[in-house]
Amino acid sequence: MNMSRTTSTLRIQEIVAGYTPGHPVLRGVNLVAKPGHITVVLGPNGAGKSTLLRSIAGFLRPSSGSIVLGETEISALPPHRHIERGIALLPQGRSTFPELTVTENIELGGWTMRSDRKRLRRAVEAMFERYSHLRELRNKPTGALSGGQQRAVEIARLIVSDPTVLLIDEPSVGLSPIVASQVYRELQALKAEGRAILLVDQDVRAAINVADYVYVLNSGRNDIEGDSSAFHGDLGAMVRRWLGV
Amino acid sequence: MLSLFFLPSTRESASGRIYRRAPWLLALSVLALYGVLGRQLFLLSTLGTVFLYIALTQAWNILGGYGGYLNFGMVTFFGVGAYTSAVLFQYWEISPFLTAPFAGITSAALALLIGIPTLRIRGAYFALITLIITFAVQILVLDMPFTQGALGIYLQPLSLTPLGVERLFYYLFLACAALVTLLVYAIEHSNFGWALVAIREDEDAAEIIGIRTVEVKWIANCLAGFVAGVVGGLYAQRILYIEPTGTFAFDISLNVVLMAVIGGAGTWQGPLIGAPLVLLVADALRVTFTSEVNRAIFSVIVILIALFIPGGIMGLWTRWGRGRAEKAAAGGTQGARADEQSVQ
Amino acid sequence: MLEHLAAIAADGILLGLIYAIAGLGLSLVLGIMGIVNVAHSAFIMLGSFFAFELFERLGIDPIISFFLALPVFFVLGTVVYRMLLTRLERVAQAQGLVAMFGLMVLIENLGTIVWTTDTRVITASYTNSSVVVGGLFIAKVKLIAGILALALTAIFWAFLRFTLVGRAIRAMSQNRDAAMSAGIDVRRLSTMMFGLGIACAGAAGVALAMIFPFSPNTQVQWLAWAFLVVILGGLGNVANTLVAGLIVGLLQTLCAAFLPFDYVYLVLYVLLAAVLVLRREGLTLAVRRAI
Ligand SMILES: Nc1ncnc2c1ncn2[C@@H]1O[C@H](COP(=O)(O)OP(=O)(O)O)[C@@H](O)[C@H]1O
Numbered sequence: 001m002n003m004s005r006t007t008s009t010l011r012i013q014e015i016v017a018g019y020t021p022g023h024p025v026l027r028g029v030n031l032v033a034k035p036g037h038i039t040v041v042l043g044p045n046g047a048g049k050s051t052l053l054r055s056i057a058g059f060l061r062p063s064s065g066s067i068v069l070g071e072t073e074i075s076a077l078p079p080h081r082h083i084e085r086g087i088a089l090l091p092q093g094r095s096t097f098p099e100l101t102v103t104e105n106i107e108l109g110g111w112t113m114r115s116d117r118k119r120l121r122r123a124v125e126a127m128f129e130r131y132s133h134l135r136e137l138r139n140k141p142t143g144a145l146s147g148g149q150q151r152a153v154e155i156a157r158l159i160v161s162d163p164t165v166l167l168i169d170e171p172s173v174g175l176s177p178i179v180a181s182q183v184y185r186e187l188q189a190l191k192a193e194g195r196a197i198l199l200v201d202q203d204v205r206a207a208i209n210v211a212d213y214v215y216v217l218n219s220g221r222n223d224i225e226g227d228s229s230a231f232h233g234d235l236g237a238m239v240r241r242w243l244g245v
Numbered sequence: 246m247l248s249l250f251f252l253p254s255t256r257e258s259a260s261g262r263i264y265r266r267a268p269w270l271l272a273l274s275v276l277a278l279y280g281v282l283g284r285q286l287f288l289l290s291t292l293g294t295v296f297l298y299i300a301l302t303q304a305w306n307i308l309g310g311y312g313g314y315l316n317f318g319m320v321t322f323f324g325v326g327a328y329t330s331a332v333l334f335q336y337w338e339i340s341p342f343l344t345a346p347f348a349g350i351t352s353a354a355l356a357l358l359i360g361i362p363t364l365r366i367r368g369a370y371f372a373l374i375t376l377i378i379t380f381a382v383q384i385l386v387l388d389m390p391f392t393q394g395a396l397g398i399y400l401q402p403l404s405l406t407p408l409g410v411e412r413l414f415y416y417l418f419l420a421c422a423a424l425v426t427l428l429v430y431a432i433e434h435s436n437f438g439w440a441l442v443a444i445r446e447d448e449d450a451a452e453i454i455g456i457r458t459v460e461v462k463w464i465a466n467c468l469a470g471f472v473a474g475v476v477g478g479l480y481a482q483r484i485l486y487i488e489p490t491g492t493f494a495f496d497i498s499l500n501v502v503l504m505a506v507i508g509g510a511g512t513w514q515g516p517l518i519g520a521p522l523v524l525l526v527a528d529a530l531r532v533t534f535t536s537e538v539n540r541a542i543f544s545v546i547v548i549l550i551a552l553f554i555p556g557g558i559m560g561l562w563t564r565w566g567r568g569r570a571e572k573a574a575a576g577g578t579q580g581a582r583a584d585e586q587s588v589q
Numbered sequence: 590m591l592e593h594l595a596a597i598a599a600d601g602i603l604l605g606l607i608y609a610i611a612g613l614g615l616s617l618v619l620g621i622m623g624i625v626n627v628a629h630s631a632f633i634m635l636g637s638f639f640a641f642e643l644f645e646r647l648g649i650d651p652i653i654s655f656f657l658a659l660p661v662f663f664v665l666g667t668v669v670y671r672m673l674l675t676r677l678e679r680v681a682q683a684q685g686l687v688a689m690f691g692l693m694v695l696i697e698n699l700g701t702i703v704w705t706t707d708t709r710v711i712t713a714s715y716t717n718s719s720v721v722v723g724g725l726f727i728a729k730v731k732l733i734a735g736i737l738a739l740a741l742t743a744i745f746w747a748f749l750r751f752t753l754v755g756r757a758i759r760a761m762s763q764n765r766d767a768a769m770s771a772g773i774d775v776r777r778l779s780t781m782m783f784g785l786g787i788a789c790a791g792a793a794g795v796a797l798a799m800i801f802p803f804s805p806n807t808q809v810q811w812l813a814w815a816f817l818v819v820i821l822g823g824l825g826n827v828a829n830t831l832v833a834g835l836i837v838g839l840l841q842t843l844c845a846a847f848l849p850f851d852y853v854y855l856v857l858y859v860l861l862a863a864v865l866v867l868r869r870e871g872l873t874l875a876v877r878r879a880i
C-alpha cells in the first residue's frame with residue numbers, strides 16, 4: 001500500500017485569497033506541512049482557516065502567493081485535479097453522499113482509479129478491512145448512519161486512493177467525545193503511515209494533543225506558531241486573546 | 246456608532262430632486278401636448294401601443310424585476326381582463342370604460358389563484374406555471390360557452406371620429422403608463438420595494454429579518470394582475486373584437502419580458518426605455534423580416550443580455566455613471582475615502 | 590363496460606410511459622443540476638421534427654429515429670450546455686431563467702421558420718393498425734412507442750444506479766464539493782448530464798410524434814405535461830418519474846373518456862396546483878442547489 005506514496009512537503013507562501021475580488025480573506029499566509037507530521041491550524045471563528053484549506057484544495061484561486069507540493073506549483077490546478085497529486089480534502093461539516101450506499105461512497109473516493117476496476121475494488125475492500133465496523137453497513141444509504149459512522153465513511157472515502165496530503169477541516173464537530181477521540185487516534189495512525197496532515201480545528205486542546213507543529217491564524221494572517229509543546233501551558237491565555245478579553 | 250450620524254444624508258435637496266425629475270416631467274408634458282396637437286392617426290395609435298406596453302411591463306416589473314420571480318405569461322392577466330370586459334358588454338351592455346376596474350379585479354383574483362400554490366415555494370415554479378397556464382386559459386376560453394369560443398366577441402364602436410378614438414386611447418394609455426410608472430417609482434422607494442429586492446437577493450435572509458416573503462410576493466403578483474386586467478379591459482374597447490388566439494397571443498408575454506430585460510428589470514426607468522425601443526426595432530425589422538425571424542433575433546438579444554449585460558440598458562447606464570463617479574473620486578481627496586472605511 | 594375500462598387503462602398506461610420520458614429529462618436536469626430547463630419542450634419539438642424529416646426524406650421508420658435521436662440530441666445538448674450554461678452558472682437565477690426562456694423562443698421560432706406552423710403527422714406502416722392483447726384492441730403505434738419509452742426509462746435507471754459514472758452524477762448533486770475533492774470533474778459530468786437530459790427530450794419527441802400531431806408553436810403544451818410529471822414524481826428520481834408518468838397518462842385517458850371537451854386541462858392544472866401545495870418541502874429543497 002505504501003509503494004506509490006512519494007513523500008513531499010506542502011509549502012504555502014504568502015497566499016492571498018478570498019471570495020470577492022478586492023476583499024481577500026487570506027492576506028498573506030505562510031505555512032509548511034511535512035510528511036509524517038500533523039500540522040495544526042488554529043484561530044478564532046472567521047480567521048480564514050477553512051478558506052485556507054479550500055484554497056489549497058483548489059476551490060479558491062489565490063490572487064497571489066504560491067502553493068507548492070514537493071517541487072510543483074499547484075495553485076492553478078482545478079479542485080478535481082488535486083487528488084491525482086495526492087491531496088485530499090475533508091471539507092467542514094457533513095460531506096457524505098447521503099443517498100448512496102457506504103460502498104458506493106467509498107468507491108467514489110477512488111474515482112481516479114476507475115480505469116482499473118480490480119484495483120478499485122481491492123482498495124475499497126481494504127477500507128472495509130481497516131474500518132471493519134463499516135462492513136455490515138456497506139449496503140445502507142449513508143444518510144441513514146450515525147454521525148460517527150458517517151465520519152468513518154468520510155475518512156474511508158478520503159484515503160481510499162491513498163493520498164499523501166490530508167487537509168482536514170474540524171473533524172470532531174458534532175461527535176460524541178468517545179467517537180471524537182477515535183477520530184484523533186485515526187489521524188495519528190494516518191500520520192504514522194507517513195502522510196502529511198494539515199488539521200484545522202476548533203477543539204484547541206484535542207488538536208494540540210495530536211499536533212507536531214501549530215500555526216495560529218488571525219484575520220487572515222499568520223499570528224503565532226511553534227511546536228505543540230510550546231502551546232500546552234498557554235492555552236487559556238491564547239483563547240482569551242482570540243475572544244478579545 | 247456615532248459616525249452614522251455624520252454620514253451624508255441620502256435625501257436629496259428639493260432642487261436636486263426637481264433637477265432629476267425634470268426630464269421625465271418634460272417628456273410627459275410633451276407627450277400630453279402631442280395628444281392635442283398630433284393629427285397623424287398612425288403615430289397616435291403607435292404611441293398608444295407603446296404606452297400600453299409600458300403599463301404592462303411596469304406591472305411585470307414589480308414582481309419580476311424587483312422580486313426576481315419571472316412571469317412568462319403576462320398575457321394571461323391581460324387576456325382575462327379583456328375577456329371580462331367583453332363578456333360583461335356582451336351580456337349586459339356595460340361599457341368597458343366602466344368595467345375596466347372590474348376586469349382588473351378579476352385578473353388580480355386569477356393572479357392570487359396562481360400565486361397561492363406557486364409563490365409559496367421558492368425557485369422557478371412560478372415562472373414555469375405562468376408559462377404553461379396561458380395555454381390552458383386559452384383553451385378554456387375557446388371551449389367555454391359564454392366566451393363564444395373561436396367566434397369571439399364584438400363590442401360597440403364608440404360614436405367618435407377616428408381621430409377622436411385615437412386621441413381618447415392615446416390619453417387613456419398614457420395615463421395608465423404614467424400612473425403605473427408612478428406606482429412602481431413609489432414601490433422602489435418604499436419598504437415594500439425594499440422587501441422585494443431582499444427576496445430577489447437572498448430569500449432566506451429576507452425571511453430571517455422578518456419579511457413576510459410569501460405575502461409580499463402575492464401582493465406584487467396581484468398588483469401586476471390588476472394593472473394588466475385594467476389595460477386588457479380598455480384594450481377590448483379599443484380593438485372592438487376579441488377572440489382567443491389574438492387576445493392570448495404569446496407574443497404579448499414575450500414582448501413584456503423583452504422590454505423589461507432589455508430596458509433593465511428592477512428599475513422604474515427600464516420599461517420606459519425598453520418598451521419604445523423594442524416596438525421601434527420590431528417595426529423596423531418587420532419591413533424586411535417575417536415575425537418569426539423577428540422573434541428569433543430578439544430571443545438572441547435576450548439571451549445575450551441575460552448572460553452578459555445583467556440589468557439591461559439601465560444596468561449599463563448606472564455602471565457607466567458609477568465608473569465616472571469613481572474616476573472623479575479617485576482624483577478627489579484621500580480624506581473622503583478614509584472616512585468611508587472607518588464607517589465600515 | 591369493464592372491457593371499455595380496461596382499454597382505457599391500457600391506453601393510459603402506454604401514454605403514461607411516453608409522458609414519463611417527456612418528463613424524465615426535465616426532472617434529471619432540474620433535480621441533479623438544479624437547472625430549470627424552460628426550453629425542454631422546445632427540444633421535444635425538435636425531436637418530433639427530427640423523426641418527421643428522417644421519415645419524409647429518407648423513409649426512416651420512427652422506431653429507428655428514436656434510437657438515432659439519442660446520440661444526435663446528446664451532442665446538441667452538450668453544445669448548448671457549453672455555449673450557454675457554463676456562462677449561466679455565474680449569473681443570478683432569474684438571469685438564467687430569462688436566458689433559458691430566450692432559448693425556448695429561439696428554438697420555437699427557428700422551428701417555425703423551417704417548418705412553418707402547419708400541423709404535421711407521421712404515418713408509418715403500422716400507424717393505423719391495432720393488435721389484440723388479451724382480448725383488448727390496442728393501437729400498434731402506442732404499444733411500440735410505449736415499449737420504447739419503457740426501455741429508455743430502464744436504461745436511464747440502470748445507468749444512474751449501477752454504473753460508476755451514474756453514481757458520480759448522483760454524488761455530484763448530493764455534495765458538489767465532496768465530489769470535486771474526490772476527483773470528479775463536475776463540469777464534464779454536468780455537460781454529460783445535460784446532454785443526456787436533452788437526448789431524453791429528443792427521444793420523447795420522436796415517441797410523441799408517432800402518436801400525436803405536432804407543430805413548432807404548440808410545443809409549450811408538452812412543457813405542461815412534462816412539468817406535471819416532474820412535480821408529481823419529484824426531482825431527479827427515475828423510478829418515481831415513471832410512476833408519475835403513468836398516473837398522468839391514466840388521468841388523461843380517463844378524463845378524455847368521461848368528461849366533455851378539454852376539461853382534462855382543468856383537471857391537469859388543479860392537480861398541478863394541489864401537488865405544488867402538498868409537495869412544497871421536497872420541491873424547495875432540491876431547487877435551492879446552484880442556479
Ligand atoms: N462562501 C463564502 N463566501 C463569502 N465569504 C465567505 C465564504 N465562506 C467564508 N467566508 C468569509 O471568509 C471569512 C473566513 O471564513 P472561514 O475561512 O470559514 O473561517 P474559519 O474557518 O476560520 O472559521 C469569514 O469572514 C467568512 O464570512
Ligand SMILES: [Mg+2]
Pocket residue numbers: 049050051092
Ligand atoms: Mg471553518
